[in-house]
Amino acid sequence: MTAITLRLQTRADTECLAATVARATRPGDAILLSGPLGAGKSVFARAFLRRLCLDPALDVPSPTFTLVQTYDAPVAPVAHFDLWRLDGPGALEELGWDDARNGVVLVEWPERLEDMTPPDALCIALATDAFVAEDHHDRDDVPRIATLSGWPDRLGGLLTDGVSTI
Template identity: 60%
Template sequence: MGASVILKDEAATQHFAMQIAAVARPGDAILLSGPLGAGKSVFARAFLRALCENPALDVPSPTYTLVQTYDAPLCAVSHFDLWRLGGPDELEELGWEEARDGIVLVEWPERLEDLTPDDALHLGVSVLAGGDRQVSIKGWSQRLDAAGLSLGPETNV
């Protein structure tokens, strides 16, 4: 059973991303799906800044480069934006297998197809009528609970 979180504003999205970053470890995959403008990039920036322990880190969108890699204290973190990916075979050229040794954050994970990691954390972002964001969460339930992120069927942040 999955949980969901309601994020009231950009600050709540950033806080949620920092909470997820705090429990991420080498070998993890965090998959962000949702429409354009849903807040995936806001989440990604906060997540990467938290892992890199640098609140001013420049985090450009990898829309055109497809992947941007950061040297975080814990391990390498690769931010993939697969919007323009021609197919899963292109992931080999981008260093997907090597990146999996660290932490991967993937926007547009639907394009991973058969390469989707079984143990990934799936975060599906949608925009609600009033502008709030709802994030559906699948995976990592025991880890999130152990970290004190008590996420019920719907939690407001």
């Protein structure tokens, strides 16, 4: 599987990548965001959902406690899952996972999907650039490294001006 690694210097770069992914999203797509706490999953998710829903002021609360938030987007219904607190992949049925897969799913902490991980997903692994992050006081605006894999027919077209490969 081909992977692309990007250096995201600012929060705006992360948001630009999210908007680019949103423009390429189709019904049935799964976007999986992995990375440690503070890696930028929520920054990416908010920008992605705002672009996909065509509403730059959209309120995007973290689904950490509800586990899933749903949105009506022009392309398809969107389910934003945060699986940090999931009891196991079996609990996904109760959250409406199968129905949500007919639209678009955005998943934070996808490692909790285990064998239910969609094989056709776009996987985005985020990490802070540790060498540079120490100098930043705003945790949301630290440089990040994003590694994208999946979507073999679309991955190459996701790169935009202002987001550079490493």
